[in-house]
Amino acid sequence: MQYRTRLMVCAAALGVAGPLSAQETYTAGVEASFPPWAYVEQGEYKGIAIDAMKAIAEDQGIEVEFTDLPWPSLIPALAQGRIDLLVTGLNVTEDRAEALDFTIPWWENDDEILVPTDSEMNLVTALCCGATVGAQNGATQYNWLESELVENGDVGLSIRGYEDYVVAVEDMEAGRLDSVVTSTDTAEQFIANGRDIKIIGTIQRNQPQALAVQKGDPNDLLAKLNAGIVNIYDSGAWEEIVHEYKPEASIREIPTTMPDYVESYQDPIPGYDG
Template identity: 25%
Template sequence: MMKKRLALAVSAMLAIGMLTGCGSKADTAATTAAAEAATTAAETTAETTAAESAAEVSAENPFNGKTVKVGCSATFVPFESIEMAADGKKTYVGMNIDIIKTVVEKNGGEVEFVDMPFKSLMAAIQAKQIDFCSGGMAPTEERKQTLDFSEIFFYPRNAIVYRSEDSYPDLDSLKGKKIAYVFGTNYQQVAESVEGAETVGIQGSPACIEEVKSKRVDACIVDGAGATEFLKNNDTLAMSLLDKTDDCFAIGFPKESPYYETFNSTLKEMMENGELDAIIADHLSEQFILD
């Protein structure tokens, strides 16, 4: 249809050109008017085609023109947290936040983040309160029974945080100590693997850090990147960065989510073209970039 419209417009322009070569002033004026009409018709055809193309994109891309609700646990610095402005406006910030916003906005959508405890994310997806959840979740076999996961885009490193007068260079040095961990995360398994340790689950990394500062526990197991941020403002604390493990980050979707394929495809492209590395480097050091 588009080719026929353009062909007609071009034919009209050629015919006008032939008339102009041998006509009078009156003929020329008429010819000019006809040329303008033909140009307008061609422009209208192009605009219509563009609109039709946009409609096709909208039909094929589930994000286009949509606002998706994404669950996150906004106490997970520097991956996902909240900054409050003086006027009370709330802004979600962090590495995971930027990755999700970039993917969704690349596909013509917008994101509404919903803050909730980490342990509530899977239940919120199943209850359809959110469309998917942020990237601080490891795709374990148990979780895969309920959710579909994106490509793994980040391998974190755990850290032991303790008071600066103490020294806990590795997990073995914590034998028999009292250790805090973030409730509902894989840090629980790390803490409970320490021989003879007393472990306690706490809601959120900041609360775990406070348990250490207040001397209610000897140390806590938290994310290494987050620990680095906390220690910038806590000179009474120290940390030991642990080796890389199989723990990893991915985005969790409900089964048969309409957003899964498009999101994952865009995330893969960002991993290949360096956009993902740039976001990681903007929030963390290069040692955290996925090999």
């Protein structure tokens, strides 16, 4: 279930000194159906990105208000200035870099091919020959399926787009899809939560993930976010947050790799002198 709720991260709750009026408040857009990065449990925002953003806000003395939006509307909302930053498991792509500015990357991800546990499909038949594959509308997985497997050489694949991956996996379990392609983190989370599904193949992507702000950084947020990311990494807070939600995860060095086309990652990088 999607929740259209808001949560104010108060200065008192974060332990930030100083009066509330002296702090800056920013609206952070999230997709709260994207575990382990962002989701709602008993009316409370949780996840790696949520907790990390709270820690960054505390470190930088700013106030953040989270707002839940469907994934397809998040990037347009940021580009149009209706939110100030995007906080979720956001993959960096060239198209997105033309519309947004990214922080230093804090994660890398691959994609996984999911099928029902009793399926006899393999990584080839799950993506060809009449298979119906689910992916999230606007996600890099959907775009990859469309551009690499349909437009560049039709292999008999049918793609079905979804507002979120929860519904896609439910449809697959109900027999309305043959497979689903999603990020490694999300796939592992579904399996850990007891879904009757399995991973049958990995699409090696090494996709960097980062926070994003409006193109041109009109709110001067990049320096604060970059400094906060480095500080929570150096303090060990980042590792604690990640392992709370993914105990088995290896902690990559921050910053991870970033493509050359990201303008906001050219020297000098705001708030980062590494």
